Amino acid sequence: MVTPIYAAILAFVYLFLAKRVISYRREYRVGLSDGGHLLLKKAIRAHSNFSEYVPFTLLLVLLVELQQPSFTAGLHILGALLVVGRLLHAYGVSQEVEPLKFRVYGMVLTGSVMIVAALWCFFLAIT
Structure with missing residues (x-):
């Protein structure tokens, strides 16, 4: 299986982004929202955007892998591009x-991975 490798890598990125939000919240003493602090607001958006795109994109990559497990090179390319795009x-x-x-x-890399994986899933499902 290839997708779990990238899921694990992305989980560590997610945790790093979450820790950064927590650190800014402690520094600025803000429990909810951003308290008007630009860096906290940006950290929240980076974390949120990651949360919005990664799970669905990983699911599409996993569905491709489940339908065509032998195409590991393509799966590694999709996984690596997703990691680079999110970073x-x-x-x-x-x-x-x-x-x-x-x-x-x-966003171009992330969107490209999502589009390719979605089209690949669709093509595999109808053939």
Whole structure:
């Protein structure tokens, strides 16, 4: 199985992003929302965006793997691109002065993985 490797890697990224939110909450003494602190707001969005895209995309990759387990090279490519995309996006969103290119590249990679996996799932399901 290939997908569990990337699920594990992404779980560690998720935990890192969560820890960053918790650290800012402690630093700024904010229990809910962002308290008007820009870095906390950005950390929350990086964590939330990760939570919004990763589970569904991983599910699509897993469904591809379950239908075509022998195509490990393609699955590794999808997994690696998802990890890189999520790291780029999280980095870009988290900066006080956002370098937009990291966020854009991150979303392009993430969206591409989602589209390819969805189309691949669909094609495998109808053939």
